[in-house]
Amino acid sequence: MKMGRGVEWAVHSCVNMAWTPAGEAVNSARLAEYYKLPAAYLNKQLQFLVRAGVLASVSGPRGGFHLARRPENITVLDIVLALEGPEPAFRCGAILGNVPEPDLQENFARTCLVSQTMRQAELAWRQALARQTIAGIADSMERRFPADKLKALTYLAVE
Template identity: 85%
Template sequence: MKMGRGVEWAVHSCVNMSWTPPGEAVNSARLASYYRLPAAYLNKQLQALVRAGILTSVSGPRGGFHLARVPENITVLDVVLALEGAEPAFRCEGILGDVPEADGRENFIRSCLISQTMRQAELAWRQALARQTIAGIADSMERRFPGDRDKAARHLAAG
């Protein structure tokens, strides 16, 4: 499975927004410049997070984006699904039903061992992402890189 680069950008953006004072909007252009990202593409990712209820968009001269929920209630899976969609990564087409002498009554999508293996792997992957919250990542980053929170806050502060 391959995810778009917007997932990385969006998770980092959410972590940065978790470090801003409650209700303070983060300007997407400032966020893009902080990471040297294309502003229009980052804004597109942030808009997808707004549609998913992860971010709130604020218009006006001090506008931008902020988290719509507390960071403890936003999982990495929420972000991935908002950007990549909820469709499964593996789609079994039931080709076992096309082999000679196949039982036409069999549901090969459910009984195929390859399909089961792929579904189990995807379930494990989704569960792992669902256990990781924006707050947890932010806390880990603060412990590992103690100066990053303040550096990001200074760059992103409205001004």
């Protein structure tokens, strides 16, 4: 499984927004500058999160983005699905139907042990991401690296 770089960027951005006081928007250009990321590409990822209901956007001179829901109600899976889409990582092509003399009544995508193995693994992966919330990550980061929250909030503060 390979995810785009935008997933990492979006999770970090959401953690920063979880630390931001309620109602205060984070400017995406400032966020991109903080992490030394391409601003247009980060903004595109944040727009995907807006469409998925993870973020809300605020226009105007103090505009930007903020969490649309409480951070304990936003999972890493929400972010991954918003950016990568809901399609399964493994797509069974039912190639068992191509072998000589296949059982034509068989639903190979359903009964194939390779397909079952891959679906079970993906289910476990999705369940693990669904258990991880932005609030949990933000709290853990703050405990392990207490200076990071203050540094981020100071840098990202609306001037």
